[in-house]
Structures are given as structure tokens and as C-alpha cells.
Amino acid sequence: MSTRSYQGCWTCKRRRRRCDNTRPTCQGCARRGVECEGYEVRLRWGSGIASRGRYTGADKPLEESVPPRPKGRQRDLIREKMRLEPQGQIPVKLDVMSPEFGEPVCLKTAREEEEEVIFNEFLKNGINVLHSTTARESMLQPRLPQLREESDALYTICLTFQLSLSNHHSSQFLEYFDTSLRKFRSELARSTSLLDGTLTAGLLLCSIGLMHGLPWTMHLEGMHNILQSHGLSDGASDSGTSTFRSHLLEVMGVMDLPCFSIGRQTHPSSIGRQSSCIGIWRRYCQSATPRRGVEPVSGLPRTLLDIFAGIGIDTTEQHFWDWAGEPGSFLQCYLWEAHRLAGILSLRRHLRSVRNKDDHEICDLSTRQEPNSCADATVLVTRIMANMDALRLACTERPTEDAFIKNAVLFPIFVAGLEITVLAENPQCQKAIRTCTFGSRQDEILLSLLEEMWRRNDPDLNVDDLARERGLEMGLL
Known part of the structure; x- marks a missing residue:
């Protein structure tokens, strides 16, 4: 009866036969007429990840690639994992190796993955609620990566906007709305000049408010005050103003029109005016000569909006x-x-x-x-x-x-x-x-x-x- 060979050629090992260890090919394979696969060392998992043994988690069988074992007893580690899991703080994978540095990398948490799903839903569907024309290309969507670099609050506000599209105020929406308010107000207080990202975040926050009956015109006032303090002059947009900035000013102007709001609150900065309206459209968007075309948020021609603004x-x-x-x-x-x-x-x-x-x-x-x-x-x-x-x-x-x-x-x-x-x-x-x-x-x-x-x-x-x-x-x- 043959026994398993631990030192023979690869062919005999696989067939569980005794090998005579003759090199370069064993005589047993030669007698049986099969190809001898030799004695070279094989690294079986290649560029994959070992799943068992001392190389668990490693992408190559080298001593320095073995990830360190987490400190603590196994049962304590399991209890800690079960405690963190309901809070969304447990990482999806804790022991994945960085291909560049060979160091452990902590991937996205369950909460971050959920937020990514919500954000993708915003890009796919929620963003369509923000305009009333079927434009071939949205002005906002292609600029979002750059705008997120300019505003820390924008990503959270996008998530809040998508959650707000539900007919009911869920606890998740209220949590994100509170976070969005806190982040935006902090960002607005730090703003020395109102970047497009911060302005976009504020307008999205106003959109959430006007759709749900929550206070929103205070944010409009705050953004207008910062724009004014940095040289925003009356009259139509300057030739140096970017197309996207002009679009954002038009959105502010439409939101500010009194006929398009109900129950608008009167804020201290509006004292002295006949209404709480700031007059953004007439002061910054309406030019001396009528501008043609359709404003995308309201879906109305600019010439008709000029009449509404009066x-x-x-x-x-x-x-x-x-x-x-x-x-x-x-x-x-x-x-x-x-x-x-x-x-x-x-x-x-x-x-x-x-x-x-x-x-x-x-x-x-x-x-x-x-x-x-x-x-x-x-x-x-x-x-x-x-x-x-x-x-x-x-x-x-x-x-x-x-x-x-x-x-x-x-x-x-x-x-x-x-x-x-x-x-x-x-x-x-x-x-x-x-x-x-x-x-x-x-x-x-x-x-x-x-x-x-x-x-x-x-x-x-x-x-x-x-x-x-x-x-x-x-x-x-």
C-alpha cells in the first residue's frame, strides 16, 4: 500500500505514491509513463489573499506581509465587534493590506457604505427634483466633485436632501438635517468669500426648508450678506462672473421672489423694506435689455420672471x-x-x-x-x-x-x-x-x-x- 509522500515530486504527492526522489525526474513517473512535475517550490496563492494559517490576510507569502493579530482575547474582540456593529462603526474589513505600503488599511464602515448608496440615489433621481426643465446636461451634477472640495457641508446636505424626499420625517432625516444645519452655519461663519460650493450647499438647504415648511430664508439672508460684503454689485452679472455662479444667483433670485413663498418670516436685516424680500432678482439678475431663455429651476422664461419680480x-x-x-x-x-x-x-x-x-x-x-x-x-x-x-x-x-x-x-x-x-x-x-x-x-x-x-x-x-x-x-x- 502506497503512503503519502512529503518530500517527493509534485506528481507523486498529488497521486499519493512513494517517490524515489531521483532528480531531475523520479523513476516511478518514468516507469508509469507520466510526466514528472519536478521538485521546485510553489507559492500556491499567487497575488490572492491567504484565508488560513499564519499567512491569513497576506497577499504574498513573506514574513513582513503577515498582518499583526489584534491584541486581546478572542472572546473580548468578538464582544467589542458586537457592541460596535449596531452603531455602524464596525469596519467592513479590518485586515486588508495596502498594496503600496504593506500596511493594514481600514475600509468604509457600514454607515459610510449606506451614505454612498443614498448619495448615488441623489445623483440618479433626487437631483432631478431641483429643476423644472429637461436639460440635456445638469449644471450641478458634473460640478459636484469640485464643489465638494470647496464645501465640507455639501455632501451631508445632499444626503439630507435625498432623505427629505420621503413623505414623512424619519429619525434619520432629522438627524442628518441637524448635522447639515450645524455644518453649514459653521462653514458660513468661517467664509471670507462665498465659494460656489458653500453657495450650492446653502441653496440645497433652502430647498429642503421650502419643501418641508422648515425655516429657510435666514440662510438666503446670510449668503446675501456675505456676497454683499465682498463686492456683489447691483445690476446683471458681470462679464467676469462664471456661468455657474450666474446660475446660482438666479436660483437665489427666484427663491427670493415674494409670490413664490408662503409664511415667509421677517428677519432683522429686512427692516426698512416693504416686505421680507431682498430683491435679488431685480438687483443682480435682471438686465437693462431683456434676456431670453428659460430659468431651469422655475421652468419659466426670464422675461416672465422679470414681471413677477416687479x-x-x-x-x-x-x-x-x-x-x-x-x-x-x-x-x-x-x-x-x-x-x-x-x-x-x-x-x-x-x-x-x-x-x-x-x-x-x-x-x-x-x-x-x-x-x-x-x-x-x-x-x-x-x-x-x-x-x-x-x-x-x-x-x-x-x-x-x-x-x-x-x-x-x-x-x-x-x-x-x-x-x-x-x-x-x-x-x-x-x-x-x-x-x-x-x-x-x-x-x-x-x-x-x-x-x-x-x-x-x-x-x-x-x-x-x-x-x-x-x-x-x-x-x-
């Missing part, structure tokens, strides 16, 4: 009626027409609120801006909802034509819903408003405000006061 200053109904429009798709035309008509209702609502004040100078201004059109609120509401219904049906029939245009429907729908006298007489309009919403957390909050307005049926009830009673600071973007 509400409460020099815009009259006639400006809205005289707006010639711009070339666009059928879906865009539905959207822009609804916004134009909603702008007229928004202007009238502003004038009604002004008349209730004791400021005679302001009342005189409102008198000079009396409507020049005979179109009453019922006609305007009906036309707005007709355009919104046509847009809804078109999006259903052609879902890929302009996938993100539905992000821009909140303003005309909400403004139409504020005409409570009209809606009390036309219940079908209330049903249409409920149908045109898309079920987001922002939709739910705004619809609850409208439902309360309809229930009270008080024409003198101010929706901003109602929102402030609930501690809400909403946006209609």
Missing part, C-alpha cells in the same frame, strides 16, 4: 396681459400661460393686502395699479385649471417628452386655490386641484393650507398668517 414695485396687470411669450414646447406653453394668469391673481391678492394697511403712500400706489382687464377671478381660475389639466393629461400621454415640467405646477395651482369665493361656488375646481397634485410632502402641506382656507371660507383670511400660525415657511417651487 410685483409690489412697478408691475401692473397690463404687464402680464402684454407679455408676448417665448418659443417653447406645447407643455411649456400650458405651464407659462397658467403662470401668467396666476401672476395676475397674485398681483390682485397683493393689492388687497396693501389696502388693508394704514400706509397712505402704499394705498396710493395700489390705486394706480387698478386692474385694466374685465377678466374676473372666476374666468382666471377656470383658465388656469384648464391649462393645468391639459398639462397633466399631456404628461400622462407623453411621459418622456418633458419629464421634469411637473415640478413647476405648484404655484399656479396654489394661487388658483386661494380664490376661496370662486372655489366655494365651483366644487369641481377643488376636485381638480386635488387631482393635479403629485403626493409629495410639499403637496400635502400646501393642500392642507388650502383645505383650511376653504373650510373657513373667510375672504379676509391671509394664507401667510395661517402658515405662520402653524410655524410653516413654505415655497411654491
